[in-house]
Amino acid sequence: MSFDRIKEKLSILADAAKYDVSCASSGGKRANHNKGLGTNTGMGICHSYTEDGRCVSLLKILLTNHCIYDCAYCITRKSNDIKRAAFKIQEVVDLTINFYRRNYIEGLFLSSGIFKNADYTMERLVSVAKKLRLEENFNGYIHLKSIPGASDELMREAGLYADRLSVNIEIPTVSGLKLLAPDKKHEDFIKPMKKVKDEIIQYKAEKKIIKSTPRFAPAGQSTQMIIGATGESDRDIMYSASYYYKEFNMKRVYYSGYVPVLADDRLPSLGTEVPILRENRLYQTDWLLRFYGFSVHEILNESNKYLELDIDPKLSWALRNLDLFPIDINKADKRMIARVPGIGLKSVHKIVQARTFRKLDWSHLKAIGIALNRAQYFIICNSKDFYKKDHSETILKRLILKTSNSKYKKHFNQQLSLFS
Amino acid sequence: MNPQTILLYDGTFDGFLTCVFTVYDQNISDVVIQHYHLDHNQLFSVIEDVITQKHLAHRVWKGFKEKTTKNEQNDFFKAFLSEIKGVENTLLSYMRSIFNRKSIKTIDFSNKDILKISQVARMVAREKHRMEAFVRFQLTKDEIYVATVAPDFNVLPLIIKHFRDRYADQKWLIFDTSRNYGIFYNLKTVEMIRFEDKKGLDPKCISKNHNLQESNFQELWNVYYKNVNISSRNNKKLHEQHLPKRYWKYLTEKNGM
Numbered sequence A: 001m002s003f004d005r006i007k008e009k010l011s012i013l014a015d016a017a018k019y020d021v022s023c024a025s026s027g028g029k030r031a032n033h034n035k036g037l038g039t040n041t042g043m044g045i046c047h048s049y050t051e052d053g054r055c056v057s058l059l060k061i062l063l064t065n066h067c068i069y070d071c072a073y074c075i076t077r078k079s080n081d082i083k084r085a086a087f088k089i090q091e092v093v094d095l096t097i098n099f100y101r102r103n104y105i106e107g108l109f110l111s112s113g114i115f116k117n118a119d120y121t122m123e124r125l126v127s128v129a130k131k132l133r134l135e136e137n138f139n140g141y142i143h144l145k146s147i148p149g150a151s152d153e154l155m156r157e158a159g160l161y162a163d164r165l166s167v168n169i170e171i172p173t174v175s176g177l178k179l180l181a182p183d184k185k186h187e188d189f190i191k192p193m194k195k196v197k198d199e200i201i202q203y204k205a206e207k208k209i210i211k212s213t214p215r216f217a218p219a220g221q222s223t224q225m226i227i228g229a230t231g232e233s234d235r236d237i238m239y240s241a242s243y244y245y246k247e248f249n250m251k252r253v254y255y256s257g258y259v260p261v262l263a264d265d266r267l268p269s270l271g272t273e274v275p276i277l278r279e280n281r282l283y284q285t286d287w288l289l290r291f292y293g294f295s296v297h298e299i300l301n302e303s304n305k306y307l308e309l310d311i312d313p314k315l316s317w318a319l320r321n322l323d324l325f326p327i328d329i330n331k332a333d334k335r336m337i338a339r340v341p342g343i344g345l346k347s348v349h350k351i352v353q354a355r356t357f358r359k360l361d362w363s364h365l366k367a368i369g370i371a372l373n374r375a376q377y378f379i380i381c382n383s384k385d386f387y388k389k390d391h392s393e394t395i396l397k398r399l400i401l402k403t404s405n406s407k408y409k410k411h412f413n414q415q416l417s418l419f420s
Numbered sequence B: 001m002n003p004q005t006i007l008l009y010d011g012t013f014d015g016f017l018t019c020v021f022t023v024y025d026q027n028i029s030d031v032v033i034q035h036y037h038l039d040h041n042q043l044f045s046v047i048e049d050v051i052t053q054k055h056l057a058h059r060v061w062k063g064f065k066e067k068t069t070k071n072e073q074n075d076f077f078k079a080f081l082s083e084i085k086g087v088e089n090t091l092l093s094y095m096r097s098i099f100n101r102k103s104i105k106t107i108d109f110s111n112k113d114i115l116k117i118s119q120v121a122r123m124v125a126r127e128k129h130r131m132e133a134f135v136r137f138q139l140t141k142d143e144i145y146v147a148t149v150a151p152d153f154n155v156l157p158l159i160i161k162h163f164r165d166r167y168a169d170q171k172w173l174i175f176d177t178s179r180n181y182g183i184f185y186n187l188k189t190v191e192m193i194r195f196e197d198k199k200g201l202d203p204k205c206i207s208k209n210h211n212l213q214e215s216n217f218q219e220l221w222n223v224y225y226k227n228v229n230i231s232s233r234n235n236k237k238l239h240e241q242h243l244p245k246r247y248w249k250y251l252t253e254k255n256g257m
């Protein structure tokens, strides 16, 4: 292969793929078979970090950035005047293997612009994965993008070789999709998702009867939405997200703050700041839904369409529901403790264990590590000394903000710990 | 007053365990175990060289295993590999309390030795994970993937399994330049190796011995690394928090050509 040409392709096709945030390489163990190459231990390793602080664990590239579509938010769109390139299948295989052997990566994340049609593109993605598995005996991680509109047969084949499959829904609302990607159909996104979900269910059922059933996408499927490209509200976004979690058993939904890359009347202008804090609040909400037992309309609804940016969504919910508090840390149900601002799941666990030995007071709670500056207003414990409830929502919010101001105003970033 | 006894050993785990055996065998009460490299010119002490004897070491370890959980054994070994000055004596005192305890169930969490050991073990484990992430192999003319490292702790013994499982079909060598030994996988087993001539593994020599394509792939990796960054999101503080500067020397992408 001509090295200079490969280098150029790599720079174009890595650059075009970088706005996809779902870099996780975790989930779905894969052992090394017959002394082949690679393992997937189920816990992704970050082999490096980019200067924006993101984990580099996979070779994340497009097979090609030629595309027949013209989605406004996408740098690869047809009408954009950029350099185009396409990898040959073998070139991607060689890059993956050689990077992997040098311990640069955990595996491959392959996506693509759509050339000719969905099936033609999907077939090529599948060939890469198939070659890696069958010819190279590669057991590292493979994440393939499902191309909207790809046929069921191809999706099935993809799942046999890939660890994870994902379709990026990109635009959270159907109307937004119409506006920004007029020639793409919502159903085209749904179809491959549904196929993957059905196959996973079928695999699990067959596995119980026939042990040798070939594995299907062991790390499940995920999707991504772009945040802040159309005027969608946080409610729209999170309602869509819960829909995808529920309907398609998504492992993860990713939220990606829109990075203005193109001038287009339908989009935020170039130079608009990336909504990093909003992105972070959405991730926090996502956690509340998946792990803290909240349902989406408790947090976002007709009268609360947007998440508050200055406080986290749990605190925001608690302030709106002051009548449910304070709760008694020594008696309250585990699920209710998880709803107290400033108490994370680990602390919930510790509290429930510790209170079987003794009644907990403030010093115990402090030692357990809960954020008292927020939690103190919402709980009572084994102490006469507690916050008397006589402030309104607004005053309480101001009080709390005063003690945690710096943390929320200054350095927020994508990997900010979700709840302290 | 009995004088203090200093036992000198060769720095190996078996050597240390042989010392423990000696302590019990000779019923020594006031004892310090240390590497023979370290100074030991204390007055009024008895100094004794302990020769590593595998079968004695195994006896001690077998006894220890019967009284501990798998986790405690792992932590013990990790703490030993930390090579922190004096760790042998913490480990000895911990071992003594283990040999005295009645059953596995009664772990005394207020025991200072246990706390210290699990703390040190955690530090060592972190370094192990970093090595698994940051090792960068370079392919040499004789088809061996070679990497040099200089970890804070002696973690090579801990990463063998990970690399053997993952790179089962290629020969590889990971060499610890600060401890001057390496682990080499010959497609069958992993062995410890040392070089007579230390120069055999200075980074310059490796690059002279590159396989034809090696520098191309390094360059491709650097191109990739540069192009996945989203510069409008740059965050230097976060970057260096995840990727502390002292590890940059290993990383191909941080030493761009």
Ligand code: SF4
Binding pocket: A067, A068, A069, A070, A071, A074, A075, A076, A077, A078, A112, A113, A114, A181
């Ligand atoms: S189809 Fe995909 S690659 Fe093509 S323009 Fe739309 S989002 Fe971009």
